[in-house]
Amino acid sequence: MFGLFKKKKERKEVDFNYDSIMVDMHSHVLPGIDDGAKTPQDSVILIRKMMDLGIKKIIATPHVMIDFYRNTPETIASSLESLKAELKKENIDIPIETAAEHYFDETFEQRVADGKLMTMGDNYVLFEFSFINQPPNVIPVLQKMNDMGYKPILAHPERYPYMDLEQYKNIQGWGCSMQLNTISLTGYYGKEVKKLAEMLIDNNMIDFISSDMHHEKHASALKDALRCSYAEKLLFDTPLKNKLLF
Numbered sequence: 001m002f003g004l005f006k007k008k009k010e011r012k013e014v015d016f017n018y019d020s021i022m023v024d025m026h027s028h029v030l031p032g033i034d035d036g037a038k039t040p041q042d043s044v045i046l047i048r049k050m051m052d053l054g055i056k057k058i059i060a061t062p063h064v065m066i067d068f069y070r071n072t073p074e075t076i077a078s079s080l081e082s083l084k085a086e087l088k089k090e091n092i093d094i095p096i097e098t099a100a101e102h103y104f105d106e107t108f109e110q111r112v113a114d115g116k117l118m119t120m121g122d123n124y125v126l127f128e129f130s131f132i133n134q135p136p137n138v139i140p141v142l143q144k145m146n147d148m149g150y151k152p153i154l155a156h157p158e159r160y161p162y163m164d165l166e167q168y169k170n171i172q173g174w175g176c177s178m179q180l181n182t183i184s185l186t187g188y189y190g191k192e193v194k195k196l197a198e199m200l201i202d203n204n205m206i207d208f209i210s211s212d213m214h215h216e217k218h219a220s221a222l223k224d225a226l227r228c229s230y231a232e233k234l235l236f237d238t239p240l241k242n243k244l245l246f
Helices: 040-052 071-089 107-111 137-145 165-173 182-186 191-202 216-223 229-237
Strands: 021-028 057-060 096-098 101-104 122-126 151-155 177-181 208-210
Touching: 021 040, 021 177, 021 208, 040 071, 040 208, 040 216, 057 071, 071 096, 107 137, 137 151, 137 165, 151 208, 165 177, 177 191, 182 191, 182 216, 182 229, 191 229
Parallel strands: 021 057, 057 096, 101 122, 122 151, 151 177, 177 208
Antiparallel strands: none
């Protein structure tokens, strides 16, 4: 009976945000180009929320996938132009650049060989695996990327349930950085993803953090993540590389 009158757990209040990293380098805020923002107006809503949380620059990374989102530098540039026009109309001043989130599908190795990857900063390339299994040719492709001067970044490594610590270390040993989705720390993607995220942080394996922003639920989770002790550890005790992209 007394359980009915238990005091509601208070939400932890914080006095910091994401201004220390400055750059959100993985987002889907370009309108009408993948599974992120649908319209320029949607994009503006998400960008305002990111700015409210201290983000000073955004690098939009739409999906490049042979089966679903066959984006090219031309389609991405067109969407960016549409977004910038909307931001100007709304008097919003924030630098926005583009790269891509490349899917490690059967065409990825050839795109590496052809030098047709969209990069950010000092030739960094963001890519993602399947959520079901790891491609068999990861190490040869990482070698090829290094040989061609690319700097690979694996997107949201905590979301690949088939990977263990030794596999992460092996990939990182081949010069691949790791980018954590900050909202993973809230349990947004489930308890197992949260556990993997915390393990990677405990082993000092995270190089970049970002929102992977698609919609307003992600924006809310990004704010909630600031209440997580592991987010505080990332922002204050981890030498993150986001600022290198400013």
